[in-house]
Amino acid sequence: MAFKTNYARVxxxxxAGEGVHHWWMQRxxxxxxxxxxxxxxxxxxxxxxxGYEALVATYGQFGxxxxxxxxxxxxxxxxxxGIQVVIEDYVPGKAARVTLLILTKLxxxxxxxxxxxxxxxxxxxx
Numbered sequence: 001m002a003f004k005t006n007y008a009r010v011x012x013x014x015x016a017g018e019g020v021h022h023w024w025m026q027r028x029x030x031x032x033x034x035x036x037x038x039x040x041x042x043x044x045x046x047x048x049x050x051g052y053e054a055l056v057a058t059y060g061q062f063g064x065x066x067x068x069x070x071x072x073x074x075x076x077x078x079x080x081x082g083i084q085v086v087i088e089d090y091v092p093g094k095a096a097r098v099t100l101l102i103l104t105k106l107x108x109x110x111x112x113x114x115x116x117x118x119x120x121x122x123x124x125x126x
Contacts, residue, residue, distance in 0.1 A: 065123035076112035
């Protein structure tokens with residue numbers, strides 16, 4: 001007969017501590033998005049009415065391009081983590097949940113890659 005403590009009985013079952021990391025990463029990305037959004041929207045707003053040439057001139061500058069790339073990457077990462085929580089909490093069935101999680105990760109990675117490559121192509125062509 002084995003006598004186990006309560007901790008020994010539950011060890012390996014339930015929460016593995018990853019939820020705390022996920023929660024912290026959501027908070028870190030949300031706080032990072034506050035200044036990044038402001039720094040992204042100011043040059044974007046100034047170039048918005050000027051057409052293609054104004055956007056190329058704006059994002060041809062290194063600082064504006066790096067800010068836009070950081071904003072796109074962090075926003076897509078934050079989106080992916082947020083949708084993951086919604087899917088894990090509200091989608092019944094393991095197969096549907098796994099499928100939606102994979103599709104969401106692929107979508108956000110594709111969106112981030114397209115945005116980063118678009119800004120990088122403007123930066124390196126200008």
